[in-house]
Amino acid sequence: MKIYDFTQAPNPRRVRVFLAEKGIQVPYQQVNIATAENRKPEFLKINPMGGLPVLELDDGTHIAESVAICRYFEGQKPDPPLMGVDARDRAIVEMWNRRMEFEIHSMTASAFRNTSEFFKGRIPQVPEYGEICKNAAIKRLEWLDQELANREFIAGSRYSIADITALIGIDFGRVSGIKITPEQKNLQRWHNAVSSRPSAKA
Amino acid sequence: MKIYDFTQAPNPRRVRVFLAEKGIQVPYQQVNIATAENRKPEFLKINPMGGLPVLELDDGTHIAESVAICRYFEGQKPDPPLMGVDARDRAIVEMWNRRMEFEIHSMTASAFRNTSEFFKGRIPQVPEYGEICKNAAIKRLEWLDQELANREFIAGSRYSIADITALIGIDFGRVSGIKITPEQKNLQRWHNAVSSRPSAKA
Numbered sequence A, B: 001m002k003i004y005d006f007t008q009a010p011n012p013r014r015v016r017v018f019l020a021e022k023g024i025q026v027p028y029q030q031v032n033i034a035t036a037e038n039r040k041p042e043f044l045k046i047n048p049m050g051g052l053p054v055l056e057l058d059d060g061t062h063i064a065e066s067v068a069i070c071r072y073f074e075g076q077k078p079d080p081p082l083m084g085v086d087a088r089d090r091a092i093v094e095m096w097n098r099r100m101e102f103e104i105h106s107m108t109a110s111a112f113r114n115t116s117e118f119f120k121g122r123i124p125q126v127p128e129y130g131e132i133c134k135n136a137a138i139k140r141l142e143w144l145d146q147e148l149a150n151r152e153f154i155a156g157s158r159y160s161i162a163d164i165t166a167l168i169g170i171d172f173g174r175v176s177g178i179k180i181t182p183e184q185k186n187l188q189r190w191h192n193a194v195s196s197r198p199s200a201k202a
Helices: A010-022 A041-046 A066-076 A087-115 A127-147 A161-176 A185-195 B010-022 B041-046 B066-076 B087-115 B127-147 B161-176 B185-195
Strands: A002-005 A028-030 A054-056 A062-064 B002-005 B028-030 B054-056 B062-064
Touching (some): A002 A010, A010 A161, A054 A066, A062 B087, A066 B087, A087 A127, A087 A161, A087 B062, A087 B066, A161 A185, B010 B161, B087 B127, B087 B161, B127 B185, B161 B185
Parallel strands (some): A002 A028
Antiparallel strands (some): A002 A054, B002 B054, B054 B062
């Protein structure tokens, strides 16, 4: 078993933090996105979408998509639970994980993809769309600050995959000027708490 | 228990098809997106994102996000399994469902949002970005046709939530000119098969 990883990209970090929380160690093999190693034919056989991370099982199966990889390990080692403990709780965690993905993580990623020097010439950039995503992410941080007024973690009283997605989305926003403001006390309190867990450095 | 629904939108259809496959009946209450009923304060208390569908449980809990709602019912009634049967299979289904979401369903939705008359004045549209999404979706249908050369369904030999997401994403693409071509025989065969299941009319 191994995981194809790239330490500088946000999605691989989601899986590394998840595994650190679970106390699971898996060997990593670096695939350099900066030199487009993930777009070479050899890697496209592993994941035709070209994305990272990818989990390779011992039977040769390749599992791409960060949350699918997390789902695999949640099934293999349910404790500590990071994706909910029963049908209702699993649904609530999934709702919050998706909100963090679509409203924050995807928005910070699209802001970067459409406005950064890094992606110039690599993909068709639309800076106007990147600005819309940036402004949407900033608005969503205001909303999330209010949501966190009455609970400790994103999906309730327990740390979950939704906290991981939010942490990585927000941290990745910094390069595009999307930041928690000093007025957002609840969000700042939450960010300090999840950032100080050992897993955040994974 | 009830589901806030809007029959003309693609995401609510995902849940209706899923429930039809499970043989589960839940009362539906219509919320009119066309008249922006989903943006009114009363509905934003139910789902601050304004999206549909939303499941309301008997204890008053609201679960938004189509896949989170499906996850709830998968836990309540595991048969027939639509989200995998063990850790490895669940991960594979999740990978394929996400590919269908991000590469096809989201692309057809973004093409529509950014180019349609319907969304003019409702959201900041960027037609150039809509065209990029449209072209990406068309390319992804070519890829999916090849993927389906050697298996019956999107995630393997069993019908799953990934087939539902792909069906709804592809069907919704038609209004934006994203269509299966006559040369895409595998995709056409699959589309005929999933469309002829009674659930497709839900």
